[in-house]
Amino acid sequence: MKKFAILALVALTFINCKTSQTQPVFLPPEGHYLDESSFENSVIYEVNIRQYSPEGSFNAFTKDIPNLKQLGVKIIWMMPIFPISQTKRKATGGDNSKFASEMPVAEQHKYLGSYYAVSDFKKVNPEFGSMEDFRQLVKTAHENGMYVILDWVPNHTGWDHVWIKEHPEYYTKNEKGEIIDPINPETGKSWGWTDVADLNYDNQNLRKEMTADMKYWIQKEGIDGFRCDVAGNVPTDFWQKAIPELRAVKNIFMLAEAWEPELLKSNLFDMAYAWDGHHTSNKIAQGKENVSAWDKYMVEKNKKYEANDILMNFVDNHDENSWNGTIQSRLGKAEEAMTALSYVTPGMPLIYSGNEYGLKHSLKFFEKDSIPKTKGKEWELRAKLGQLKNGNLALNGGKNPASYKRIATNNDTKILAFEREKDGKKVIYIANLSDQTLETKIDLKGDFTDYMSGYNIQFRTDSPIGLKAWQYLILTN
16 A cells, blocks of 8 residues: 555545435434433534524524434533523623623623523523423424433522522531532632532432422423533432432433542443543643553543443533633644544544534633534534444444454554454544654554545555544544
8 A cells, every 4th residue: 555545535535525315313212211222322412502593592403403413413412401590690701700790781781691500490591492492392302313411500509599598508608607609629719600609418408309300300391311510519429319219200311520430330420521531632632742641541541430431522512612712722733633533432422512513713601602504524524423423333332332452553652543343343543643744554454444535445564654644544344
């Protein structure tokens, strides 16, 4: 195989990367109860209703749900849909954050506050539409073979929440008996989340009421689970009692915004965040680390977590986009290689609203904003990767995952090569994770198809191949 044939692939990838007209087939069981086998090949989509469309409505998103099938999406994670407190409503974030009430009166109307400052756990934000609109969204998702999970905020409430008046004993108080915002246990100081009041899980009645409010959405509105905000800040023994009670009503999918392995034990949460993988990818893309850091991450991950623990792989989410910069600013020319890596490495890949349309700006968090809606190379990339994730057993990443085996090269600090395998199906990822064109030998022999371009490639262990900076291959057998 000639060196120039491999180098040419990077230029031809998107010419040949036409989205298949065959969409993945996936239908939830009767009654829309979760089937755990669907975890193996799912793509999860985080929707920011406020910013998804100019209207910022349930209905605008509902119209687009059928399109998500093209991306291989099976789980829709909805950022909080609940009413937002007026009291201490934030206008800006960061160290010098301000409340809406501190801004010029003529501008106060545009500050919509944080989704995570909830004033009522059993209602929907009227800015997004009505409860009937939400029900139609869930119905449409189910009809299109997708599950819906709600972003739940168990650690705190907004300052308008009815519990503030009726059950002040549910909240953490200072030595003066005043309700306080959440405290960082490591520093003993405020996190800076001054628009919310910290809940005190020493109170058993709070635990019962929180569980009842979660159960309401499963029983009455037919949702399929929860993404739980800062789940690690809530006592584990709360989850140990609450989650079995919720699962007694219906089998649900539980995603923890956390990394703690204990939250995945004993049928508690199904999935946690791959924070270490995310940070490692960023550092490699920025030249602060090399591929050795990825290998170290995979070794440590296997020590921390059990084989059937699921981690959510992501290059972006609402926090990263709003506070830490866009995908482009964090990953640069490594963006496509790292996006592909998030699909083929063990776990479940995430798409955040706008990623599929090439979102290139940080969405405002407390004000109205909007994502682009023109399909281009970013859509084609995620559609093709999503179909591979949905349809190839070698990318199983749930309770019965495919294996992961590192493939040796003669430059393991810059070339990442690994094989995923299950039941005879194989997917091999090879990437030059450096900013230099490299010639390398890979311990691989055989004839393969590069999934992204469709080209057939022969590998011989004694013949070097050339890879451009940040070029990657996804080989199938």
